[in-house]
Amino acid sequence: MSSKALKLPQTIDKFRSFNFDQSLSTFAAWCLAILWLSPLVYAVWTAFHPSEFETRFDLFAPLTLQNFVQAWNEAPFARYFLNTIILVAGIVAAQFFLCTLAAYAFARFTFPGRNILFTLVLLQLLVMPDILIVQNYQTMRSLGLIDTIAAIGLPYIASGFGIFLLRQTFMTVPKELDEAARVEGCSFLGVLWRVYIPLAKPTYLAYGLVSVSHHWNNFVWPLIITNSVETRPLTVGLSIFAVTDSGIQWSVINAATLMTSGPLLIAFLLFQRQFVQSFVRAGIK
Amino acid sequence: MFQKIFKIASTASLTSLACVGSAFAVDLEFYFPVAVGGAAATTIEKLTADYVAANPGVNIDAIYAGSYSDAGVKALTAARGGKPPQISVLLSTQMFTLIDEDVITPFDDFVSAEEKESWIGGFYPSFMENSQTGGKTYGIPFQRSTPVLYWNKAAFAEAGLDPEIAPATWDEMVDFGKKLTKKDASGNVSQWGVRIPSAGFPYWLFQGLSTPAGAILANSDGNKTNFNDPKVVEALEYLVDLSAKHGIMQPGSIEWGPTPKAFFEGETAMMWTTTGNLVNVRKNAPFDFGVAMLPAKERRGAPTGGGNFYLFKDSTDEQKDAAVAFVQWITAPEQAAIWSIATGYVAPRPDAWETDAMKAYTKDFPPALIARDQLEFAVAELSTFENGKVTQTLNDALAAAIAGEKTAKDALDQAQATADRILKPYR
Numbered sequence: 031m032s033s034k035a036l037k038l039p040q041t042i043d044k045f046r047s048f049n050f051d052q053s054l055s056t057f058a059a060w061c062l063a064i065l066w067l068s069p070l071v072y073a074v075w076t077a078f079h080p081s082e083f084e085t086r087f088d089l090f091a092p093l094t095l096q097n098f099v100q101a102w103n104e105a106p107f108a109r110y111f112l113n114t115i116i117l118v119a120g121i122v123a124a125q126f127f128l129c130t131l132a133a134y135a136f137a138r139f140t141f142p143g144r145n146i147l148f149t150l151v152l153l154q155l156l157v158m159p160d161i162l163i164v165q166n167y168q169t170m171r172s173l174g175l176i177d178t179i180a181a182i183g184l185p186y187i188a189s190g191f192g193i194f195l196l197r198q199t200f201m202t203v204p205k206e207l208d209e210a211a212r213v214e215g216c217s218f219l220g221v222l223w224r225v226y227i228p229l230a231k232p233t234y235l236a237y238g239l240v241s242v243s244h245h246w247n248n249f250v251w252p253l254i255i256t257n258s259v260e261t262r263p264l265t266v267g268l269s270i271f272a273v274t275d276s277g278i279q280w281s282v283i284n285a286a287t288l289m290t291s292g293p294l295l296i297a298f299l300l301f302q303r304q305f306v307q308s309f310v311r312a313g314i315k
Numbered sequence: 316m317f318q319k320i321f322k323i324a325s326t327a328s329l330t331s332l333a334c335v336g337s338a339f340a341v342d343l344e345f346y347f348p349v350a351v352g353g354a355a356a357t358t359i360e361k362l363t364a365d366y367v368a369a370n371p372g373v374n375i376d377a378i379y380a381g382s383y384s385d386a387g388v389k390a391l392t393a394a395r396g397g398k399p400p401q402i403s404v405l406l407s408t409q410m411f412t413l414i415d416e417d418v419i420t421p422f423d424d425f426v427s428a429e430e431k432e433s434w435i436g437g438f439y440p441s442f443m444e445n446s447q448t449g450g451k452t453y454g455i456p457f458q459r460s461t462p463v464l465y466w467n468k469a470a471f472a473e474a475g476l477d478p479e480i481a482p483a484t485w486d487e488m489v490d491f492g493k494k495l496t497k498k499d500a501s502g503n504v505s506q507w508g509v510r511i512p513s514a515g516f517p518y519w520l521f522q523g524l525s526t527p528a529g530a531i532l533a534n535s536d537g538n539k540t541n542f543n544d545p546k547v548v549e550a551l552e553y554l555v556d557l558s559a560k561h562g563i564m565q566p567g568s569i570e571w572g573p574t575p576k577a578f579f580e581g582e583t584a585m586m587w588t589t590t591g592n593l594v595n596v597r598k599n600a601p602f603d604f605g606v607a608m609l610p611a612k613e614r615r616g617a618p619t620g621g622g623n624f625y626l627f628k629d630s631t632d633e634q635k636d637a638a639v640a641f642v643q644w645i646t647a648p649e650q651a652a653i654w655s656i657a658t659g660y661v662a663p664r665p666d667a668w669e670t671d672a673m674k675a676y677t678k679d680f681p682p683a684l685i686a687r688d689q690l691e692f693a694v695a696e697l698s699t700f701e702n703g704k705v706t707q708t709l710n711d712a713l714a715a716a717i718a719g720e721k722t723a724k725d726a727l728d729q730a731q732a733t734a735d736r737i738l739k740p741y742r
Contacts, residue, residue: 254388254392257376258378269382
């Protein structure tokens, strides 16, 4: 009797705590997922239906692609896509190159002023890029680069965040591997290429994703530094739909938004597993 | 104006590459914001291209610069960065800020005495209130608007009101509103009487109440506000009472963007919004609608709004001459008429309304005349030095009163005290 009485609450407790915990976190995950999805669902709904159904839900409302046609015709999106892709690819490539070399130097070499220099790089993380807009504009002007795609990207390529992240990753690479490669006759750059970079792949993937999505969405700086269709990225092109005076046409703006964010969404869905894993491994949360 | 000037170091940029062929023409950059939909940008670009085609000595790059606030940031950054546009359309209320930053120059020095009389003197005086200070003209009215009242004739008829008559006074608006507000069996409102959007920048439509009440919010030197005048308090109390006491307007803050939609869907029988919406409402309203001046209290009254041309300082005299010539052309009657018909903005000169195109348009669509007729009673949109801060102070006070957090008087007293503190250095 007594053993039974002792046992029973224990099993109930176990049962309860297991289930309660699990279901609570599942419930929370669902809530967050729905919260995150709802604007997207609304965007998809309005984009594929005529504008009369913007604020009315009718399961059998007629489907249409007219909004996409209208959005596509109101701005040269093909050109904007090309510009954005050139911009983002250029920035990420330049960031990888610069940050890798800098991070390697900070991680594995000792030289006078190393700590001061690294502190300066870290200080960059504290400065909001928006504060520097006027200064950056002056620099681009003296370089004669106003209204070029290069001018949109240049201020971002020496990324303090990238250097910091890669340095931390390189520091975790066992020294023995480095030394073994050196014994085999690898040069400094050979070690970087054959040992460090392959081991830091998850970090590159994670950092690349953060960088791509940031620059894909960046708005203020590209708007200020560019003047023509040939250089402007998607975000600036999209802003032409966000007009308040004549009332917002949600169906067209959502069609345009889906078009511009589509490639990123598809890429994320395709590579979802790799992204999540690399985030976990790289320790960015 | 046709003097040869050599292009400066920016040849690396794509724009310049594109126009190397005209290296001996005067090059101008012209920023414009758009607040009324994609077609407006096309209209400006087309007008500019027409001008360039007719004037081989000048080359104008019309650059779309986003919303009004984006365009303001872009123009100021470019000016501080040493490469301003020669001309830009920016909010008329930014005049004092631009003067304070020392980036613009008055138009007066670049026009003859005769042009000053015929051109600058030819705009509606209420639009010039926001364009001149200290006897100088810093802004040339271009995409200007004023708020008007739109009403749903079908809803008026259904409520037993004369569908052809809009409320002319504050009291009438409340009376009509009570008849127009419809509730279903469970007490939920299915149609409100009136909708005055207040989110974001409530001060503008609020001026449509404070002006009829008999108050002017700021002096023309831009260094003194009048927020806690008893008449301003009365106006705010009226606005708050529309929801709180009379129950004819949706309570709380009301968004601008969905306002036309709410009108089309019959969620409100009357709405206050800018004439910039005229073309949109005409195209999309599924019922007969009317346009009226804002209702009167002591007098009729409304603010003006929208954008002016500004002439930037940091450019050569040839560029400035060419820029002024272009502004003269694009604000001339024919062009102003094209622009007004395409967008619904109010053509800023009486002679633009005398053109054949405009006469044909207003004959076909008489509501377009209401905004023009209201100009007689219109006053300047609130504009002071430190405009962003001062306007925000008033916006916060209005929002607090609308949300019911403060009484109208307390909120406005505090706003006035803050504005006094901000504007002290400019007196």
